[in-house]
Amino acid sequence: MLGRTANDLFWLSRYVERAENMARLLEVGYRIVLLPREGQGFHEEWRSTLESTGCAQSYERKFGQINTRDVVDFLLFDPDNPSSIYSCLSAARRNARAQRTAMTRDMWECLNSSWLEFSAIKPESVTSNALPGLLDWIRGRSALFRGTMLNTILRNDTYYFSQLGTFLERADNTARILDVKYYVLLPSSEVVGGGVDNFQWGAILRSVSAHRSYRWVYKENYKPWRIAEYLILNKQMPRSLGYSYFEVATALEDLGDYYHHRQACQATAANTVSLLESGDINAIFQSGLHEFLQDFIARNNRLGAEIADTYHFSG
Amino acid sequence: MVTSYFDEMYGSGGTVRSPYAMVAEWLGTQRIADLKSKHDEAEALFRRTGITFSVYNDNASAERLIPFDIVPRIISASEWRQLSAGIEQRVRALNAFMYDIYHRQEILKAGRIPAELIVQNEAFVPEMIGVEPPLGIYSHIIGIDIVRTSENEFLVLEDNTRTPSGVSYMLENRETMMHMFPDLFSRNRVAPVENYPINLLRTLESVAPRGLDREPVIAVLTPGIHNSAYFEHAFLADEMGVEIVEGRDLVVRDGALHMQTTLGLRQVDVLYRRIDDDFLDPLVFRKDSMLGVPGVMDVYRSGRTTIVNAPGAGIADDKAIYSYIPEIIEFYTGRAPILKNVPTHNCRRSDDLAYVLENLEKLVVKEVHGSGGYGMLVGPAASAAEIEAFRLKLTARPSNYIAQPTLALSTCPTLVDAGLAPRHLDLRPFVLIGDQVRLVPGGLTRVALRQGSLVVNSSQGGGTKDTWVLQD
Numbered sequence: 001m002l003g004r005t006a007n008d009l010f011w012l013s014r015y016v017e018r019a020e021n022m023a024r025l026l027e028v029g030y031r032i033v034l035l036p037r038e039g040q041g042f043h044e045e046w047r048s049t050l051e052s053t054g055c056a057q058s059y060e061r062k063f064g065q066i067n068t069r070d071v072v073d074f075l076l077f078d079p080d081n082p083s084s085i086y087s088c089l090s091a092a093r094r095n096a097r098a099q100r101t102a103m104t105r106d107m108w109e110c111l112n113s114s115w116l117e118f119s120a121i122k123p124e125s126v127t128s129n130a131l132p133g134l135l136d137w138i139r140g141r142s143a144l145f146r147g148t149m150l151n152t153i154l155r156n157d158t159y160y161f162s163q164l165g166t167f168l169e170r171a172d173n174t175a176r177i178l179d180v181k182y183y184v185l186l187p188s189s190e191v192v193g194g195g196v197d198n199f200q201w202g203a204i205l206r207s208v209s210a211h212r213s214y215r216w217v218y219k220e221n222y223k224p225w226r227i228a229e230y231l232i233l234n235k236q237m238p239r240s241l242g243y244s245y246f247e248v249a250t251a252l253e254d255l256g257d258y259y260h261h262r263q264a265c266q267a268t269a270a271n272t273v274s275l276l277e278s279g280d281i282n283a284i285f286q287s288g289l290h291e292f293l294q295d296f297i298a299r300n301n302r303l304g305a306e307i308a309d310t311y312h313f314s315g
Numbered sequence: 316m317v318t319s320y321f322d323e324m325y326g327s328g329g330t331v332r333s334p335y336a337m338v339a340e341w342l343g344t345q346r347i348a349d350l351k352s353k354h355d356e357a358e359a360l361f362r363r364t365g366i367t368f369s370v371y372n373d374n375a376s377a378e379r380l381i382p383f384d385i386v387p388r389i390i391s392a393s394e395w396r397q398l399s400a401g402i403e404q405r406v407r408a409l410n411a412f413m414y415d416i417y418h419r420q421e422i423l424k425a426g427r428i429p430a431e432l433i434v435q436n437e438a439f440v441p442e443m444i445g446v447e448p449p450l451g452i453y454s455h456i457i458g459i460d461i462v463r464t465s466e467n468e469f470l471v472l473e474d475n476t477r478t479p480s481g482v483s484y485m486l487e488n489r490e491t492m493m494h495m496f497p498d499l500f501s502r503n504r505v506a507p508v509e510n511y512p513i514n515l516l517r518t519l520e521s522v523a524p525r526g527l528d529r530e531p532v533i534a535v536l537t538p539g540i541h542n543s544a545y546f547e548h549a550f551l552a553d554e555m556g557v558e559i560v561e562g563r564d565l566v567v568r569d570g571a572l573h574m575q576t577t578l579g580l581r582q583v584d585v586l587y588r589r590i591d592d593d594f595l596d597p598l599v600f601r602k603d604s605m606l607g608v609p610g611v612m613d614v615y616r617s618g619r620t621t622i623v624n625a626p627g628a629g630i631a632d633d634k635a636i637y638s639y640i641p642e643i644i645e646f647y648t649g650r651a652p653i654l655k656n657v658p659t660h661n662c663r664r665s666d667d668l669a670y671v672l673e674n675l676e677k678l679v680v681k682e683v684h685g686s687g688g689y690g691m692l693v694g695p696a697a698s699a700a701e702i703e704a705f706r707l708k709l710t711a712r713p714s715n716y717i718a719q720p721t722l723a724l725s726t727c728p729t730l731v732d733a734g735l736a737p738r739h740l741d742l743r744p745f746v747l748i749g750d751q752v753r754l755v756p757g758g759l760t761r762v763a764l765r766q767g768s769l770v771v772n773s774s775q776g777g778g779t780k781d782t783w784v785l786q787d
Contacts, residue, residue, distance in 0.1 A: 001576055001577050002558055002575060002577070003564075003577055004564055005558075100550075100553060101549055101559050112363060116363070312575055312577055
């Protein structure tokens, strides 16, 4: 496989995952804005959404003030925002087009149809009432793409690089969501309290589609350290750091076997896996949740760069 | 229906010709509105599959479809036998001609072609002199544009010996028709075309460098996703199961051509390039080319990688050479051409030029190096002012032009806004030349969708039809 093909497949999966994640964050943000509250609380919510998607600075430069309509447009449709759903789907489709030979016809058609439909939407037609339907549709298209991939792709390097993209991106997203909101999870925090807290905790779980499954796993009300444990360490949870890294490490192992060549990045990933497997949530809180997450995000970025280097992503 | 043109379905007399009997009967039972909705369905299918061209950005509106017509164009088994014999004879002669031109130049010594027509030709590549391509083949994939003017007359309008495109449409048109009208295929014996990609692969393998001790590594070289034929490049690579590469994926190291893979460099043995000679190697051709591979010509000349089609293959499809093809066929095969040329006036000859200037309103005048239907004059369709403007260009550079009579291109019923109406068409079969000549029965039928238009190029608003060759 060409190094460029590996690069494009890896990023294609990242973009699809990112678009889905963005849709989920928008959904949560929108729910919170609808919540009857005093004052300018929704500003905070949108600010943390912008921060967890890494778009806060570019939004600030373009709009200055936080305004629900501007935020929604910026995150959904703005081609100037490289993380907008528009930009993600456009880039995913561009990569897919460049690598049509590496993907199945079903995968290509799924992505191409998604892009053709999405790019035909006029932003002004997306009213408040239409927004939830659109966000559902985006999540559905992402799910359809993943399902199509899993059901049709050859289990070779095309599959492994796609998996790596998906789960590195997912780990990054979950870590960022937690990091932006880490203060609401801190037991000692004084800014939080009562019903709003509960609502914030629920929002974190919702943003990774985990508010129902949490109950099945923990059989109790939301507890901030449980939520952190669930999203960081619990390997049952498919968007947790623990599960994402299980998939990352598996894909790297498979790739090493497939190429008959063990690479150093396998050890790098295994290192993070054991950090998460041996991790204890109390210890993480003691040494600092924010610090832990920052360290994780940096490790994740380093692994991405190491993979790109090892497998000649840029020749 | 009686027309002044030969109609593929109704002949010249108005009765349905036998190859079309079943399709004509079927069309008679269809409502136009239903046919139109089938047509829309087909186009939606093409768009979803991404069979589009002319992409300059990611904006969907910038990707256009080549219009597809759902009425098939049908060729009988006996017609096809005659065509394929003529095509095979022609492509063997064209390759023998190229071998000769880049070696002993016997045909020039024999005075059958003016030497200056070759040596001063931009399509002649001096770097190819003395090079021995595997099996002596220069043009492995040739598209021959054929027009029909009567029941028994097929004429070759043009040979495409460089990087002919359109074969993916031949294959996808068939896929689409079989998907939408399975009944028609169960009631007609239509020869399959689906072997083309495997034939192409076999052809490429057969011209791999001699003495390889492994399966040859084959790659398709594309200019990239913004090229108008990118869909076809990716389609063919995918169908053959070989890598599609861009210039930036390739590098010459230690005298061999390599692609940059996830495991480092891997040698490439056969490069099916879909970029023009000019862009192939900035060390030899255009220095500003970002699409090619520095040093690839040296690798090719040393025989370590085969380039398909060979650099310099354009010498055989130059329009100034075209009028000599009947002589070329006789010179190398010792036989008269089975397929005739369109009578052509070379404006470089003064008596021809005088005739052309006298008769501009009747003739089609083309630039020698032009393609895609650009820069040509269709006399009968042009205004007096257009003719006068063209006359100035022609007298300024006569050797840049050839002229042909306006051909009575055959028509075929085609679905247009007003219903079914005759539209002019041509045919481009794709022939593969390697250890043997391989020709799948069919080709790309292009149709001029504007009423009365004789220009079928997609860049000029042409569409395509599925092309059926019937079996006995």
